Amino acid sequence: MRTLLDLILPASCAGCRAVGVGWCAECAAALAGPPTRVWPRTEPGVPCWALGPYAGPGRRAVLAAKEQGRRDLAEPLGLALAGGLARLRAGDRPLLLVPAPSRTVAARRRGGDPVLRMTQVATSWLPDSQMVSLLRVWWGVRDSVGLTPGERVHNLGGRVTTLPGRPATPEMPENAEVVLVDDVLTTGATAGASVRALTRIGLRPHAVLVICAA
Numbered sequence: 001m002r003t004l005l006d007l008i009l010p011a012s013c014a015g016c017r018a019v020g021v022g023w024c025a026e027c028a029a030a031l032a033g034p035p036t037r038v039w040p041r042t043e044p045g046v047p048c049w050a051l052g053p054y055a056g057p058g059r060r061a062v063l064a065a066k067e068q069g070r071r072d073l074a075e076p077l078g079l080a081l082a083g084g085l086a087r088l089r090a091g092d093r094p095l096l097l098v099p100a101p102s103r104t105v106a107a108r109r110r111g112g113d114p115v116l117r118m119t120q121v122a123t124s125w126l127p128d129s130q131m132v133s134l135l136r137v138w139w140g141v142r143d144s145v146g147l148t149p150g151e152r153v154h155n156l157g158g159r160v161t162t163l164p165g166r167p168a169t170p171e172m173p174e175n176a177e178v179v180l181v182d183d184v185l186t187t188g189a190t191a192g193a194s195v196r197a198l199t200r201i202g203l204r205p206h207a208v209l210v211i212c213a214a
Contacts, residue, residue, distance in 0.1 A: 013027055014027070014057075014060055014061045014064040014065075014070055014073055015027030015030070015056070015057030015058075015060050015061050016057060016060075022070070022072045022073065022076075023061070023072075023073060023076040026057075027057035027061070028076055028080070030052055030056060030057045030058060031051040031052050031057070031058055031077075031080040031211065032080065032083060033051075033052075034084075034087050035049035035050060035051055035084040035087060035088060035209060036049065036050050036051075036052075036213075037049055038050050038185060038213040040185055040186070040187055040188025040191065040213075041187050041188060042187045042188035042189050042191075042192050043188060043192070044188050044191040044192035044194075044195045044208060045192065045195055045196075046180075046195055046204075046205050046206065046207055046208060047206075047207045047208070048185055048188065048191065048207070048208040048209075048210070048213070049084065049088060049207060049208065049209045049210070050185060050209075050210050050211070050212060050213035051080055051081070051084050051209075051210070051211050051212070052211070052212055052213075053212060053213060053214075054184055054186075054212040054213060054214040055212075058211055058212045059212055061073055061076075061077060061211070062077075062183045062184055062211055062212055065077065065114040065118075065183070066114055066183065071112070071114075071117065073114075073118075074114065074117035074118045074120075074121050075121055077118040077121075077183075077211060078117070078118040078119065078120065078121020078122040078124075078125070079121065079122070079125060080211065081118060081119070081121075081122040081181060081209065081211070082121070082122040082123075082125035082126050084209055085097075085122060085126060085129075085179065085209060086126065088179075088207060088209065089177055090177060092128070093175050093176065093177050094128040094129060094130075094175070094176045094177070095123075095126060095128065095129035095130075095176065095177050095179060096129070096130060096131075096132060096176045096177065096178045096179070096203075097119050097122060097123055097129060097130070097131045097132070097179055097181050098131070098132055098133070098134055098135065098178065098179070098180050098181065098194075098198060098203075098205070099113070099115045099116045099119040099131065099133055099135070099180075099181050099182070100115055100135065100180060100181065100182035100183075100190055100191070100194050101135035101136050101137045101160055101190075101194065102115060102116075102137065114183065115181065115182055115183050116133060118181075118183070118211075119131050119181045122181070133163075134162045134163055134198065134201075134203075135160060135161070135162060135163070135194055135197055135198070136160075136161060136162075136163055137160055160190070160193035160194055160196075160197045161197050162197055162198065162200070162201050177206045177207075178198070178203055178204065178205045178206055179205060179206060179207050179208070179209055180194050180195065180198070180205045180207070180208045180209070181208075181209055181210070182208065182209075182210045182211075183210060183211045183212065184210060184211065184212050184213070184214060185208065185210040185212070185213045185214065186214040191208045195208070
């Protein structure tokens with residue numbers, strides 16, 4: 001259906017709606033600067049960084065990827081993540097990128113997991129790096145929209161875990177930097193639950209990097 005629509009209607013930028021391109025150079029520049037350190041209300045226990053605020057082109061691109069089925073945005077958003085990771089990585093240490101988990105029902109409704117797709121793209125741009133999808137959200141977790149910080153923590157409590165059957169630690173050098181990747185950081189509840197789940201298997205993240213911070 002999207003291919004058919006692309007033949008009928010001209011493409012438009014997800015960030016500014018300029019006609020003729022899916023993601024324009026001006027909107028790409030909004031996410032191309034150095035990552036900014038952010039402090040969510042629920043402290044996940046590791047440094048958190050964002051490519052931009054949850055506003056303007058970044059916010060519109062994240063919503064388009066999540067709610068409008070814009071799979072084409074995985075490439076530019078993944079490239080933006082790769083640029084931020086290149087600035088944050090310590091020297092030439094290898095990177096292990098772990099995408100934050102999504103609810104199964106939400107991923108199915110969106111035609112896949114946009115965070116997973118953009119993390120895969122970021123890995124393809126970065127030398128000596130790999131992505132490992134280790135996290136999942138158990139049943140019973142509600143959509144977090146409209147929940148208070150405390151309600152978000154309670155909603156996720158004990159329900160973010162690592163996948164059963166996976167090795168406790170992926171095959172990576174001991175000096176690898178582990179980075180949790182997500183699209184939006186709001187209260188920090190998901191980041192905190194993910195960090196704790198990874199730490200339980202001996203894989204403590206060094207940082208969290210997101211496209212946007214609310």
